[in-house]
Amino acid sequence: MSPEAMQKDAHLTGNSGRSPAVGGPRRTRKRRWSLLIIVVVVALGAVAYFALVYKPAIAPLPEGQVPTFGVALVAKGSSLASIGDCASCHTTATGAPLAGGLPVPTPFGTIYSSNITPDRETGIGTWTEAAFARALQEGVNAAGHYLYPAFPFDHFTHVTADDAIALYAYLMTRDPVKFTPPANQLGFPYNIRTIMAGWDLLFLKKGVIAADPNQNAEWNRGRYLVEGLGHCGSCHTPRNSLGAEDTGDEYAGGPVIDGWYVYAINDTSPAPFKWDADGLAGYLRTGFSAQHGASFGPMAQVTARLGEASDADVHAMGVYVASLMARSNAPAPPPLPAQPILTSGDSLAPPMVVDVSAGRGATIYAAVCSSCHESGRLPPFGGIDFHDSTAVHADDPQNIIDMVLFGLPAGEGRTFATMPGFAGTLSQDDMVALLTYLRTTFAPGKPAWSSAASLVASTMSGATPVKLYSEDGVQRGPSPVNPPGANP
Amino acid sequence: MDELREPRAITRRQLLAGTGAFIVSFSLLGMARGQETPPAAVMPAPAPASPSALPGDLNIDPMLDSWIAIDADNQVTVFTGKAELGQGVKTAILQCAAEELKIDPLTIKLITADTVLSPNEGYTAGSMSMSMSGTAVRNAAAQVRELLIAKAATQLKADPTTLTAQGGQIVGGPQSLTYGALVTGETLHVNAQPTSKLTPTADFTVMGTSLPRVDIPGIVTGAVTYVQDLRPDGMLHGRVVRPPSYTATLADADTASIEKMPGVVKVIRDGSYLAVIAQQEWQAIVAMRTLARSAKWKEQASLPDEAHLPEALKALAVEDGTVADSNTTPTGVVQTFDASYTRPYQMHGSIGPSCALGQLGSDGVTTIYTHTQGVYPDHAAIAQMLGVDQTKVHCIHMQGSGCYGHNQADDAAADAALMARAVPGKPVRVQFMREQEHAWEPYGPGMVTHFTGGVDANGKIAQWDYELWSNSHNSRPGPPGALLSARYLATPFPQDPQVFSITPTGSGDRNSDPLGYSLPQKHVIWHFIKDQPLRQSALRSLGAFFNLFSMESSVDEMARLAGVDPVDFRLTQAADPRGAEVIRRAASSFDWAGWTPVPGRGRGFAFARYENHASYLAIAVEIAVNTDTGTVRLVRANAAIDSGEIVNPNGIRNQTEGGILQSMSWTLYEAVTFDRTRITSIDWQTYPILRFGGVPDSIEVDIVPQPGQPFLGAGEAAQGPTSAAIANAIRDAIGVRLYDLPLTADKVKAALLSVPAVD
Amino acid sequence: MSIQLNVNGQDETIDSATDTPLLYVLRNDLRLNGAKFGCGLGQCGACTVIADDQPIFSCVTPIMMLEGRKIRTLESLGTEEHPGPLQQAFIDEQAAQCGYCIPGMMMRAQALLERNPKATEAEIRVALEPNLCRCGTHMRIIRAVLRAVDAMAGA
Numbered sequence A: 001m002s003p004e005a006m007q008k009d010a011h012l013t014g015n016s017g018r019s020p021a022v023g024g025p026r027r028t029r030k031r032r033w034s035l036l037i038i039v040v041v042v043a044l045g046a047v048a049y050f051a052l053v054y055k056p057a058i059a060p061l062p063e064g065q066v067p068t069f070g071v072a073l074v075a076k077g078s079s080l081a082s083i084g085d086c087a088s089c090h091t092t093a094t095g096a097p098l099a100g101g102l103p104v105p106t107p108f109g110t111i112y113s114s115n116i117t118p119d120r121e122t123g124i125g126t127w128t129e130a131a132f133a134r135a136l137q138e139g140v141n142a143a144g145h146y147l148y149p150a151f152p153f154d155h156f157t158h159v160t161a162d163d164a165i166a167l168y169a170y171l172m173t174r175d176p177v178k179f180t181p182p183a184n185q186l187g188f189p190y191n192i193r194t195i196m197a198g199w200d201l202l203f204l205k206k207g208v209i210a211a212d213p214n215q216n217a218e219w220n221r222g223r224y225l226v227e228g229l230g231h232c233g234s235c236h237t238p239r240n241s242l243g244a245e246d247t248g249d250e251y252a253g254g255p256v257i258d259g260w261y262v263y264a265i266n267d268t269s270p271a272p273f274k275w276d277a278d279g280l281a282g283y284l285r286t287g288f289s290a291q292h293g294a295s296f297g298p299m300a301q302v303t304a305r306l307g308e309a310s311d312a313d314v315h316a317m318g319v320y321v322a323s324l325m326a327r328s329n330a331p332a333p334p335p336l337p338a339q340p341i342l343t344s345g346d347s348l349a350p351p352m353v354v355d356v357s358a359g360r361g362a363t364i365y366a367a368v369c370s371s372c373h374e375s376g377r378l379p380p381f382g383g384i385d386f387h388d389s390t391a392v393h394a395d396d397p398q399n400i401i402d403m404v405l406f407g408l409p410a411g412e413g414r415t416f417a418t419m420p421g422f423a424g425t426l427s428q429d430d431m432v433a434l435l436t437y438l439r440t441t442f443a444p445g446k447p448a449w450s451s452a453a454s455l456v457a458s459t460m461s462g463a464t465p466v467k468l469y470s471e472d473g474v475q476r477g478p479s480p481v482n483p484p485g486a487n488p
Numbered sequence B: 001m002d003e004l005r006e007p008r009a010i011t012r013r014q015l016l017a018g019t020g021a022f023i024v025s026f027s028l029l030g031m032a033r034g035q036e037t038p039p040a041a042v043m044p045a046p047a048p049a050s051p052s053a054l055p056g057d058l059n060i061d062p063m064l065d066s067w068i069a070i071d072a073d074n075q076v077t078v079f080t081g082k083a084e085l086g087q088g089v090k091t092a093i094l095q096c097a098a099e100e101l102k103i104d105p106l107t108i109k110l111i112t113a114d115t116v117l118s119p120n121e122g123y124t125a126g127s128m129s130m131s132m133s134g135t136a137v138r139n140a141a142a143q144v145r146e147l148l149i150a151k152a153a154t155q156l157k158a159d160p161t162t163l164t165a166q167g168g169q170i171v172g173g174p175q176s177l178t179y180g181a182l183v184t185g186e187t188l189h190v191n192a193q194p195t196s197k198l199t200p201t202a203d204f205t206v207m208g209t210s211l212p213r214v215d216i217p218g219i220v221t222g223a224v225t226y227v228q229d230l231r232p233d234g235m236l237h238g239r240v241v242r243p244p245s246y247t248a249t250l251a252d253a254d255t256a257s258i259e260k261m262p263g264v265v266k267v268i269r270d271g272s273y274l275a276v277i278a279q280q281e282w283q284a285i286v287a288m289r290t291l292a293r294s295a296k297w298k299e300q301a302s303l304p305d306e307a308h309l310p311e312a313l314k315a316l317a318v319e320d321g322t323v324a325d326s327n328t329t330p331t332g333v334v335q336t337f338d339a340s341y342t343r344p345y346q347m348h349g350s351i352g353p354s355c356a357l358g359q360l361g362s363d364g365v366t367t368i369y370t371h372t373q374g375v376y377p378d379h380a381a382i383a384q385m386l387g388v389d390q391t392k393v394h395c396i397h398m399q400g401s402g403c404y405g406h407n408q409a410d411d412a413a414a415d416a417a418l419m420a421r422a423v424p425g426k427p428v429r430v431q432f433m434r435e436q437e438h439a440w441e442p443y444g445p446g447m448v449t450h451f452t453g454g455v456d457a458n459g460k461i462a463q464w465d466y467e468l469w470s471n472s473h474n475s476r477p478g479p480p481g482a483l484l485s486a487r488y489l490a491t492p493f494p495q496d497p498q499v500f501s502i503t504p505t506g507s508g509d510r511n512s513d514p515l516g517y518s519l520p521q522k523h524v525i526w527h528f529i530k531d532q533p534l535r536q537s538a539l540r541s542l543g544a545f546f547n548l549f550s551m552e553s554s555v556d557e558m559a560r561l562a563g564v565d566p567v568d569f570r571l572t573q574a575a576d577p578r579g580a581e582v583i584r585r586a587a588s589s590f591d592w593a594g595w596t597p598v599p600g601r602g603r604g605f606a607f608a609r610y611e612n613h614a615s616y617l618a619i620a621v622e623i624a625v626n627t628d629t630g631t632v633r634l635v636r637a638n639a640a641i642d643s644g645e646i647v648n649p650n651g652i653r654n655q656t657e658g659g660i661l662q663s664m665s666w667t668l669y670e671a672v673t674f675d676r677t678r679i680t681s682i683d684w685q686t687y688p689i690l691r692f693g694g695v696p697d698s699i700e701v702d703i704v705p706q707p708g709q710p711f712l713g714a715g716e717a718a719q720g721p722t723s724a725a726i727a728n729a730i731r732d733a734i735g736v737r738l739y740d741l742p743l744t745a746d747k748v749k750a751a752l753l754s755v756p757a758v759d
Numbered sequence C: 001m002s003i004q005l006n007v008n009g010q011d012e013t014i015d016s017a018t019d020t021p022l023l024y025v026l027r028n029d030l031r032l033n034g035a036k037f038g039c040g041l042g043q044c045g046a047c048t049v050i051a052d053d054q055p056i057f058s059c060v061t062p063i064m065m066l067e068g069r070k071i072r073t074l075e076s077l078g079t080e081e082h083p084g085p086l087q088q089a090f091i092d093e094q095a096a097q098c099g100y101c102i103p104g105m106m107m108r109a110q111a112l113l114e115r116n117p118k119a120t121e122a123e124i125r126v127a128l129e130p131n132l133c134r135c136g137t138h139m140r141i142i143r144a145v146l147r148a149v150d151a152m153a154g155a
Helices: A003-013 A029-053 A071-084 A086-090 A129-138 A161-172 A195-203 A217-227 A277-286 A298-306 A311-324 A360-373 A398-406 A428-442 A452-460 B012-016 B028-034 B089-101 B129-156 B216-221 B255-259 B281-294 B306-315 B375-386 B409-422 B434-440 B543-562 B566-573 B577-590 B649-668 B719-734 B745-754 C022-029 C085-092 C102-115 C121-127 C138-154
Strands: A103-106 A109-112 B068-070 B076-079 B109-111 B164-166 B169-172 B175-178 B236-241 B249-252 B264-270 B273-278 B296-298 B318-325 B333-343 B355-360 B366-370 B393-397 B428-431 B447-456 B461-470 B523-529 B601-609 B616-625 B632-642 B698-703 C002-007 C010-015 C048-051 C054-057 C070-072
Touching: A029 A195, A071 A086, A071 A161, A071 A298, A071 A311, A071 B745, A086 A298, A129 A161, A217 A311, A277 A298, A277 A311, A360 A428, A398 A428, A398 A452, A428 A452, B068 B129, B076 B089, B089 B109, B089 B129, B129 B164, B129 B169, B129 B175, B216 C085, B216 C102, B236 B281, B236 B409, B255 B264, B255 B281, B264 B281, B264 B409, B273 B281, B273 B409, B281 C022, B306 B333, B306 B447, B333 B461, B333 B543, B355 B409, B366 B375, B366 B409, B375 B393, B375 B409, B409 B428, B447 B543, B461 B543, B543 B566, B543 B601, B543 B649, B543 B719, B566 B577, B566 B601, B577 B601, B577 B616, B577 B632, B577 B698, B601 B719, B616 B719, B632 B649, B632 B719, B649 B698, B649 B719, B649 C138, B719 B745, C002 C022, C010 C022, C048 C102, C054 C102, C085 C102, C085 C138, C102 C121, C102 C138, C121 C138
Parallel strands: B076 B109, B236 B428, B366 B393, B461 B523, B632 B698, C002 C070
Antiparallel strands: A103 A109, B068 B076, B164 B169, B169 B175, B236 B273, B249 B296, B264 B273, B318 B523, B333 B447, B355 B366, B355 B428, B447 B461, B601 B616, B616 B632, C002 C010, C048 C054, C048 C070
16 A cells, blocks of 8 residues: 555554554464454454544535635735744745645654645645634544644644634635645554544643633733644644643743754743843744844744734734743843944954963854954844853753854845854864853853753764754755764 | 056057057056156047047047057057946957957957046946947957058058958968058057948857857956955055944044054044055954944934835925927827836945055056046046046056946045055055945935826827936046045035936936837926935946836736737837837747746736837746745746847847846845934845845847847846836736835735735 | 965965954965955855865954865866866856856855765755855856766766
């Protein structure tokens, strides 16, 4: 059977002949009997299970009956789609928008995102509004197949019916693209979609979350968006062994995604200065905060899209996320310095003078980093003051390693922060010396990064692949194209 | 110094009088010491007796030996007052000379713009190098050839019709004489004739071929090519410290401590003008940064509100002028189209910031190597700024990074002169920093246009009313106030007011007279904006870029009103068969007729004859719109160009491809940003331009052969049509017309959401 | 203070401040014209040279970081009389207008081709992203690098 066929038929045929339950070596008669009983029990259980979790297909939209939607509804859907960041997973670097095919690596195998353009053959063009809403809210597609939670329906289940309609209206009015994404590469038993029903029973908390009467409307709106469509927890909350978000550890950050360490956005946020709602809203909308720096890695995709969303909604998200970090002990950020004269000479600082005894890290910082980072030119176009840098204050140095090596690539045709990478300049020893200097100088109370040397090595060798995104959310090639081998 | 371009230790008159052979090695220092009083050649060119009597720029300098010299060793030297700007003009002019002189182009020495040696051909601008200088050189070469044949006929006592020129010799049967042997004294010091015996196109062996550019091997191997590459012995490095904003004045600066910094030779403070000169380049940069930080300025908010730029521009005082008026009223109009279009300030954005090398000699002559487009006007302005006679300033053109119009080349030359004055005898190379280039260059100015047009029952354009609000697109030197630093000196030279003039070539109004089409009625008004809220001057194609964006967008909408295919609509109303031909060819190259709509794709077409008298260009483009993000990508472009007689097809193609991509970047991405006090587009982060990520899959350029026709130039023909073709393709793809440049993803996305989905 | 640099196979002693960006040393002290000053900010790529096998922005790389490294500039690829395959490809494609960005483009392309001699058009476009060209010579630059891929494969 082809993987496609296995995937397609999994909910009907159950375990195939390849299953180890029936495919083992010859055994004694007695053991054969007991095996048979087990098989029968399992089979009956399976039948009961499948009967219980069976989801019918929803009749397709008849050909030619393309629904029409009002301009306002589509615009609302557009804003929501930006908050949901549908495009980031449903578009590849070279593919058509929303046509899917992006590989999503999981501990259970690789899942390819689906085509959500309104193409009738390969996309969602035959899906009715009800089918679309069921996919969002129950994680079951129009054909009745269970979806994998790489598609974050554990969050989308909280989306209201009205918002689901708006999203549907937006997606159904995009350009249809005929494209069949590659089949998922999942081993048994994860290739059986129906087992997801069990996962759903365990982890899917369906329905819209009730408003908290103790909080104002904006906070509740923010929570609705962050917990629901925004699916922030998909990256920012650690997952358990079954790939579900760890309840009790919400927004604690931790995993490395695309080579970037995910920060905690709860009270344990590593930001040296406390985020407030306005600061967060500005960051989410523009991709930078003058006091905290620019977004990078996959977060650049998120902030790029939030720039297209409703200002009010993004602000509400800022209000809610700020409340998640309300008990952080970090102090409020100091006021921004006045902008220096930018155009009299160049925008850089005169060279920093360091004593020869200051050590390699200090010398590198002075010679390589300080002209931008001590210039006083504020982010996004000037280098951040590392006293403000979350990357330097985080427990894990992966992000500062990535930034130093690969920088921030430029986007196409938009004004955004950029930074040159120094992968070709700094040796592994230089990197470790620089990291040590940054950590001790700008985050003095923080423990040393014991993992720095090994992370530098694995990043520079390419063992930790790093995906680069420009601030418009587009994946870019690193410079150099491949991570360098060990420098002398 | 082998790095300094060509020998110049002799004067042109000495050369012409046959007294000097070229001296191969040349030192700027040596030259400065040995410089004689500059010859008559630096004086303003004599006015031609009859302005249009002679071909091209032979009118401004009719002596053949102003253009071509041949020495006793048979070395041919060609002089042009035009400058190599990366457009390949050196190669093309060599081809013209070689073709008519029947010699190998690579054996010719070419002297380009130089206020001592070259003819005064004004600016290298307006795509006129080939039509003016190329034509002059070609005709001069043909006339020299015929002079040599006549002279040889006399010496050989042969019938001139039996003699031919080939390979530097006049040959007749077994006899031959080298050119060098035939040229003595004042042989070539004769007036050019109005007509020449030009080589017919069918007999071309050099012209019409893609002779490889003579400068590319040097560029790709690191030869001394640019002003930036000059480094005579003892050279110092200069850096300016500009005010932070246009109207800032210097309140205080700690020059004393800067003078003590390592390597610093001099700190100049003259009014609000600040500069440092140091031994090493890095020392100059460090001193500049430190001085910039110590300087205190008084600033005032004097810039318009960028968020409402069109309104701000229209609110400024204007003087109205009529560009075109058929003096008829529209008749038979059945449907009308009415729209306003806007354009922000846009940058030249040279990849290499401006640079110049200056040295004040003991004879009081300041010699300046500059990548200016106009050595003669520049030296006049600099002389006035320095308060010296024009003969005391010698400007020599040398390549810089591409300028695309009036960038800061002249300003750098002026700074080199000011710094050279501060350290007499020492060569000083002045290099602007990236931020200075971005913030201080004279931008292509913001513009507003308004179009009202209509079609009649036959689907033809019956009404054409067009207005534009624009500056002059010109603040070049001559006057010393055109030089940036001159305005900030203790005794400042204020900028002259702009000159309002409506000419056939046009400037801000360039191409606004719709001569490309046969129209029953037209009325075109220029509301000339007198004030210049941001520094502005000539950017490649001047007003033509935005006028054609507006006009050809409007033509597309009128085709829509008429229900006629936009190519057919243009074809049937094209005023000129050569215009119709490029329209047909571009459509055919694109396969316009065979194109089928694809979701997310659109096609667009546009056409113009640049300046209404130069090259014809039509272009068809296909674009892809990401209907999720609004991002637009140019997928392919197919252009057809008629630039008259073809000298170098590859050169025409190169210029056209480049024009298309640059125009695409202006159209989709670019806008100078500013707050009420300062320019905030100061680097490539804050003024993004095209990168490889936005480069199309293909560009095809079809060149129309025009044997025997005049050269029409090719440098700027693509700018206007490309912008409109892209806008028309976006309209085709998303069903919405966009009016405000640049056509960013945000605007496209907003437009997409403003209308019911079309699919 | 002096620093030892190895540039195009030659050992050089440089008497400049150790934080001097490599670009100014190449251009002024060593009189190598290939690397160009474009921005001094690592934003345009005109200054690109190769250190060992990595393309670097020489305008933001202090010489103190490059001791013991093998630096290569445009001049290492060949001469006007004997152009290297990449140089010949740029000549053959007439891949320059003003030419100011071209040496940086070539050095970034050279680093790519050394790493990936069979680079495809898509890979070339991605690799050249950090470098800016204002004349619009991009199509020719891509063609020239592809031509060099062929030339090097045939060599």
